[in-house]
Amino acid sequence: MGDVGLFQDFEDIRASVRALCAQFPGSYWRALDRDRAYPEEFVKALSGAGFLAVLIPEEYGGSGLGVAAASAILEEVHKSGGNAAACHAQMYIMGSLLRHGSAEQKKKWLPHIASGTLRLQAFGVTEPTSGTDTAAIKTTAKREGGDWVINGQKVWTSRAEHSDLMLLLARTSAAPEGGRRHDGLSIFLVEMKAALGHGLTIRPIRTMINHATTEVFFDALRVPSANLIGEEGEGFRYILDGMNAERILIASECLGDGRWFIDKASAYAKERQVFGRPIGQNQGVQFPIARAFAETEAATLMTRKAAALFDAGEPCGAEANMAKLLAADASWHAAEACLQTHGGFGFAEEYDVERKFRETRLYQVAPISTNMILSYIGEHVLGMPRSF
Numbered sequence: 001m002g003d004v005g006l007f008q009d010f011e012d013i014r015a016s017v018r019a020l021c022a023q024f025p026g027s028y029w030r031a032l033d034r035d036r037a038y039p040e041e042f043v044k045a046l047s048g049a050g051f052l053a054v055l056i057p058e059e060y061g062g063s064g065l066g067v068a069a070a071s072a073i074l075e076e077v078h079k080s081g082g083n084a085a086a087c088h089a090q091m092y093i094m095g096s097l098l099r100h101g102s103a104e105q106k107k108k109w110l111p112h113i114a115s116g117t118l119r120l121q122a123f124g125v126t127e128p129t130s131g132t133d134t135a136a137i138k139t140t141a142k143r144e145g146g147d148w149v150i151n152g153q154k155v156w157t158s159r160a161e162h163s164d165l166m167l168l169l170a171r172t173s174a175a176p177e178g179g180r181r182h183d184g185l186s187i188f189l190v191e192m193k194a195a196l197g198h199g200l201t202i203r204p205i206r207t208m209i210n211h212a213t214t215e216v217f218f219d220a221l222r223v224p225s226a227n228l229i230g231e232e233g234e235g236f237r238y239i240l241d242g243m244n245a246e247r248i249l250i251a252s253e254c255l256g257d258g259r260w261f262i263d264k265a266s267a268y269a270k271e272r273q274v275f276g277r278p279i280g281q282n283q284g285v286q287f288p289i290a291r292a293f294a295e296t297e298a299a300t301l302m303t304r305k306a307a308a309l310f311d312a313g314e315p316c317g318a319e320a321n322m323a324k325l326l327a328a329d330a331s332w333h334a335a336e337a338c339l340q341t342h343g344g345f346g347f348a349e350e351y352d353v354e355r356k357f358r359e360t361r362l363y364q365v366a367p368i369s370t371n372m373i374l375s376y377i378g379e380h381v382l383g384m385p386r387s388f
């Protein structure tokens with residue numbers, strides 16, 4: 001998109017990411033998808049090039065850039081046909097540690113997260129019985145001597161098997177009567193290697209996409225008190241802080257997907273001949289692709305606006321949510337247009353369309369579902385009555 005100076009484009013970063021991604025073509029992702037295997041080489045390459053440490057300040061070994069630069073990286077990964085879900089959380093989960101951790105905690109972990117020697121890319125929030133209603137989580141952490149003892153269960157804890165650290169949300173006290181339901185939740189850094197087999201069990205969940213997601217069980221897992229991040233009982237507020245960044249970054253992945261689908265669809269529509277002419281000559285084929293392009297461009301503007309506000313330290317809840325909503329819709333419409341344009345070949349693995357189609361469908365549900373965003377806009381932006 002020519003942005004006529006409205007927003008920074010990060011073309012140098014984009015070009016480097018494109019060059020890196022060129023080493024991981026469709027055949028690489030296809031083989032992993034078939035085996036539901038983790039893209040270890042890709043993650044190593046991205047991490048080794050420093051791209052996952054862009055949000056970490058320079059004093060801890062990162063590049064100290066903002067969410068706009070991080071968005072450019074993730075968009076390019078997805079635009080190349082790849083998928084950053086295997087490691088994107090390494091970029092932003094550390095935000096809770098950076099903003100709310102003690103000087104000692106930051107010194108201990110951030111330089112290793114920046115170098116990629118420690119992976120902090122598991123985020124344990126969702127539970128089977130609480131769903132979107134985070135205040136209803138049942139995992140507890142109770143003080144015992146110098147430790148916290150954790151009991152409970154999480155579901156959809158992605159990348160748990162590929163993380164050294166997990167940021168865990170647990171209830172440390174009941175919500176105060178008449179107070180806010182989210183009070184009494186705290187966040188911890190769980191050191192996975194030490195925990196495995198000593199109160200932590202991880203079970204992979206096989207899904208329609210290759211996502212390395214899992215369910216995790218805590219059975220009297222002991223976490224040192226030094227691993228509590230920030231103040232006890234304030235954990236929900238801390239993770240909310242990071243959610244705008246997450247929404248903007250996921251929106252950027254959707255934009256990358258959208259652009260991949262549009263490029264692929266328009267190329268095929270120009271080349272595929274049926275009834276002696278390119279299928280793209282038919283407006284029934286052309287228009288859905290053109291509409292998806294317009295939607296992707298519009299969603300790009302909202303995503304860039306949200307990122308610019310975030311990086312300027314301005315409130316951006318509405319923009320971050322709208323960016324995620326619009327970009328997820330744009331990528332889904334582009335996916336649908338691309339698959340339809342390819343006819344039967346859209347279903348063949350070797351075109352990568354069916355894989356990307358499955359992958360981009362996730363964003364209507366996670367990390368926040370479309371309904372929850374609409375509800376946020378209805379209530380918090382437009383002031384309509386709270387519905388739940």
Ligand SMILES: Cc1cc2nc3c(=O)[nH]c(=O)nc-3n(C[C@H](O)[C@H](O)[C@H](O)COP(=O)(O)OP(=O)(O)OC[C@H]3O[C@@H](n4cnc5c(N)ncnc54)[C@H](O)[C@@H]3O)c2cc1C
Nearest residue numbers: 123124125126131132156157158211365366367369371388
């Ligand atoms: C592949 C994958 C990876 C994930 N990774 C992680 C992760 O790493 N860490 C983590 O903590 N979580 C993760 N999640 C969980 C994800 O954030 C949740 O699935 C998502 O927030 C929705 O929660 P739920 O599945 O419990 O749906 P539910 O809350 O049960 O909702 C089901 C449906 O009902 C709708 N709904 C519910 N209440 C309302 C209402 N009041 N008004 C209107 N509609 C409503 C929702 O929009 C949704 O469509 C992941 C999920 C998936 C599928």
